[in-house]
Amino acid sequence: MMHEKLTMAQALNRALRDSMTEDESVVVFGEDVGPLGGVFRVTDGLSAQFGERCFDTPLAESGIVGVAVGMAMNGMRPVVEMQFDAFAYPAFEQIVSHVAKMRNRTRGKVALPMTIRIPYAGGIGGVEHHCDSSEAYYAHTPGLHVVAPSTPGDAYALLRESIASPDPVVFLEPKKLYWAKDEVALGAVSPSIGKAVIRRPGTDATLIAYGPSVPVALEAAEVADREGRSLQVVDLRSIVPFDDETVCAAVRSTGRAVVVAEASGFASVSSEIVARVTERCFHSLAAPIRRVTGFDIPYPPPKLEHLHLPGVDRVLDAVDDLQWEDS
Amino acid sequence: MTGDAHHLLPTATPVSLIGPDGHPVADPAHSLPAPGDLRRALAALITARRLNDQAYALVRQGRLAVYPSSHGQEACQVASAQVLADGDWLFPTYRDTVAVVGRGVDPVEALTLLKGDWHCGWDPYEHRVAPHATPLATQLPHAVGVAHAARMRGEPTVVMALCGDGGTSEGDFHEALNFAAVLRAPVVFLIQNNEYAISVPLARQTAAPSLAYKGIGYGIPSERVDGNDVAALLSVLGSAVARARAGEGPQLVEAHTYRMQAHTNADDATRYRTADEVEAWVMRDPLTRLSTFLDLPADDMTAMNDEAERVAAHLRDGLNRDVEPDAAQLFAHVYAAPTAQLREQEALIADELLRDGAAR
Numbered sequence: 001m002m003h004e005k006l007t008m009a010q011a012l013n014r015a016l017r018d019s020m021t022e023d024e025s026v027v028v029f030g031e032d033v034g035p036l037g038g039v040f041r042v043t044d045g046l047s048a049q050f051g052e053r054c055f056d057t058p059l060a061e062s063g064i065v066g067v068a069v070g071m072a073m074n075g076m077r078p079v080v081e082m083q084f085d086a087f088a089y090p091a092f093e094q095i096v097s098h099v100a101k102m103r104n105r106t107r108g109k110v111a112l113p114m115t116i117r118i119p120y121a122g123g124i125g126g127v128e129h130h131c132d133s134s135e136a137y138y139a140h141t142p143g144l145h146v147v148a149p150s151t152p153g154d155a156y157a158l159l160r161e162s163i164a165s166p167d168p169v170v171f172l173e174p175k176k177l178y179w180a181k182d183e184v185a186l187g188a189v190s191p192s193i194g195k196a197v198i199r200r201p202g203t204d205a206t207l208i209a210y211g212p213s214v215p216v217a218l219e220a221a222e223v224a225d226r227e228g229r230s231l232q233v234v235d236l237r238s239i240v241p242f243d244d245e246t247v248c249a250a251v252r253s254t255g256r257a258v259v260v261a262e263a264s265g266f267a268s269v270s271s272e273i274v275a276r277v278t279e280r281c282f283h284s285l286a287a288p289i290r291r292v293t294g295f296d297i298p299y300p301p302p303k304l305e306h307l308h309l310p311g312v313d314r315v316l317d318a319v320d321d322l323q324w325e326d327s
Numbered sequence: 328m329t330g331d332a333h334h335l336l337p338t339a340t341p342v343s344l345i346g347p348d349g350h351p352v353a354d355p356a357h358s359l360p361a362p363g364d365l366r367r368a369l370a371a372l373i374t375a376r377r378l379n380d381q382a383y384a385l386v387r388q389g390r391l392a393v394y395p396s397s398h399g400q401e402a403c404q405v406a407s408a409q410v411l412a413d414g415d416w417l418f419p420t421y422r423d424t425v426a427v428v429g430r431g432v433d434p435v436e437a438l439t440l441l442k443g444d445w446h447c448g449w450d451p452y453e454h455r456v457a458p459h460a461t462p463l464a465t466q467l468p469h470a471v472g473v474a475h476a477a478r479m480r481g482e483p484t485v486v487m488a489l490c491g492d493g494g495t496s497e498g499d500f501h502e503a504l505n506f507a508a509v510l511r512a513p514v515v516f517l518i519q520n521n522e523y524a525i526s527v528p529l530a531r532q533t534a535a536p537s538l539a540y541k542g543i544g545y546g547i548p549s550e551r552v553d554g555n556d557v558a559a560l561l562s563v564l565g566s567a568v569a570r571a572r573a574g575e576g577p578q579l580v581e582a583h584t585y586r587m588q589a590h591t592n593a594d595d596a597t598r599y600r601t602a603d604e605v606e607a608w609v610m611r612d613p614l615t616r617l618s619t620f621l622d623l624p625a626d627d628m629t630a631m632n633d634e635a636e637r638v639a640a641h642l643r644d645g646l647n648r649d650v651e652p653d654a655a656q657l658f659a660h661v662y663a664a665p666t667a668q669l670r671e672q673e674a675l676i677a678d679e680l681l682r683d684g685a686a687r
Contacts, residue, residue, distance in 0.1 A: 027479075052479065053479075057506065057509075058502070058505050058506060058509055060498075060502040060505065060506070062468065062498060062499055062502055063468050063471075063499070063502030063503065063505065063506045065468075066465065066467070066468020066469055066471070066472065066499060066502065066503065067468050067469075067471050067472040067475065067506050067510075068472060069468070069469045069472055070468065070469035070470060070471055070472020070473040070474070070475070070476065071472040071473070071475060071476040072472070073451070073457070073469065073472065073473055073476075074472065074473040074476035074477060075476055075480070076476045076479075078472075090498070093462060093465060093499075094465060094468070094499075097462050097465060098465060098469070101446075102458075103660050103661070103662070103663070104446070104660045104661055105446040105447045105458055106446075106447045106450070106451060106458060106660075107445060107447075107656065107659075107660050108659065108660040109447075109450045109451060109452065110451050110452070110458075111663065142661050143661055143662070145662070165663075166663040167662045167663050194666070240666075241662075241666040241667065241668070242666075242668065244667065244668070245667075
């Protein structure tokens with residue numbers, strides 16, 4: 001196994017390159033993914049290396065996803081890029097009515113092995129329509145896998161696995177982590193879709209996070225540690241399938257939990273996590289599970305986003321509220 | 328960009344080779360299909376009409392939830408299937424069941440959706456027919472994707488993508504045409520303009536001189552054809568398929584036809600169109616016109632009618648047979664392998680059914 005220090009964007013690029021090298025049916029397309037290499041450079045160099053297997057398309061997201069459906073029906077493994085989270089909405093009908101349902105509609109005759117990459121979430125000072133946390137829309141739709149890496153290593157492994165998967169995957173790339181650097185194990189990957197991971201051991205309470213919120217949770221755990229409280233951090237990696245087993249085992253081990261997510265809290269992935277854990281672990285809980293999420297507002301302008309995003313202090317305040325005195 | 332794009336525009340009047348009275352129409356640009364092809368088309372038309380009427384009757388008998396009939400549009404249905412080779416693909420709308428059957432799909436499987444047993448009843452790969460699309464025009468980008476994948480592999484596949492006049496207003500129609508043109512994908516887009524999108528007439532759908540004018544903006548050559556003249560359809564669609572196969576990129580054909588019945592049996596067409604209007608289209612019926620033109624011996628016609636009856640009986644038998652619903656199917660095809668959560672939910676239903684069975 002080879003290791004290299006890469007940014008998340010570079011790790012994603014390597015995953016695409018390695019998948020395209022290994023499997024001729026893998027094709028990459030979208031807006032500006034050709035010679036430019038994508039606005040975040042994730043597809044850098046692919047069109048030079050693979051020719052027409054990586055191509056620019058007209059600027060039309062429904063068409064991009066719809067064409068990918070047809071190519072997946074006909075022997076290809078398309079990986080398409082939606083340029084930004086909120087620019088994926090024109091493709092919503094294709095994703096919900098066809099990508100998610102084709103296997104089921106045809107009783108398993110037609111599989112759609114395709115990956116929809118979406119640079120998502122905020123924290124980069126982006127203007128409106130560039131910072132949405134849209135995971136709940138996809139997670140609510142049966143038939144899709146929905147994953148969100150938080151490290152360059154997971155980005156590489158999850159993307160390789162998503163491309164090889166027989167099921168369609170909505171691959172959410174936290175924009176603010178594109179430039180985060182870490183050791184990445186390249187080559188063969190072990191399955192991680194559907195498997196949460198304990199990012200940091202801890203005994204007093206469990207922080208549950210995914211994608212862009214994992215570094216926030218880790219930093220909060222670091223600060224708490226200095227203050228004498230031991231916080232465990234669970235990184236979901238995969239929103240669908242959801243790893244009830246790992247998450248519940250973690251919560252049972254500490255008896256207290258806080259969910260951290262950028263998306264608005266109402267009717268969200270974070271509400272789902274609280275519901276699932278409460279249904280399964282009620283008697284292990286010493287306090288109600290708290291959530292630290294974005295407010296129920298449209299994503300704010302850049303100069304106000306720091307007020308909206310879950311930060312370390314808000315996470316630690318929530319941890320403080322976990323009814324420690326009563327126990 | 329070239330300034331002269333006139334070659335992309337359709338003719339001022341739709342191509343017609345056999346008039347409503349059954350007499351040939353002279354057209355220097357198109358020739359009549361071979362007699363054998365027309366005989367094959369007539370047999371298919373007779374079966375198509377019989378299937379439409381049989382399905383409509385089965386709705387009244389409660390065996391189908393609903394049926395969007397292509398009665399009156401059978402020439403489009405028959406020709407769009409007949410011009411394709413085995414390796415080609417057909418992308419139908421919900422009104423194109425007869426075209427689906429024309430590709431070789433068992434009519435009982437073709438109507439599974441409307442019978443309510445499952446969504447798509449056939450294996451799309453067996454006859455290269457995509458599932459019925461009910462969200463309008465959403466199947467058209469898929470057609471482009473199938474064609475582009477085939478082209479990348481150097482396969483000679485052509486894709487026939489069907490939609491209606493209403494569907495041309497949807498965004499996916501335009502995105503599909505644009506992608507197909509830019510990618511030079513071998514797709515033939517056939518618009519069956521039957522004058523109505525449920526109740527809304529064509530004039531409320533477009534201000535273009537004709538729907539075939541939609542092609543020029545995308546650089547796609549377009550034609551108009553009499554959609555009740557199967558000879559003209561075979562000729563125009565056959566040439567379009569040949570051009571697409573030869574690498575000339577996508578083609579657009581608008582067929583002028585008419586939906587003789589309501590949108591479905593649940594619709595009341597008298598609320599938005601007159602009996603006189605419908606009557607005028609009876610005179611242009613695709614079957615009468617071709618049978619008048621061919622004027623086949625009585626024995627041949629009997630044989631064709633017998634075959635249509637055989638297919639209708641097969642459909643009746645199939646739809647009258649009740650299939651025991653299988654709860655496991657609900658969870659089996661959501662993903663390649665069911666998630667832990669789906670396994671729990673499947674067990675819940677299995678347990679409920681077991682207790683129901685024990686209680687009975």
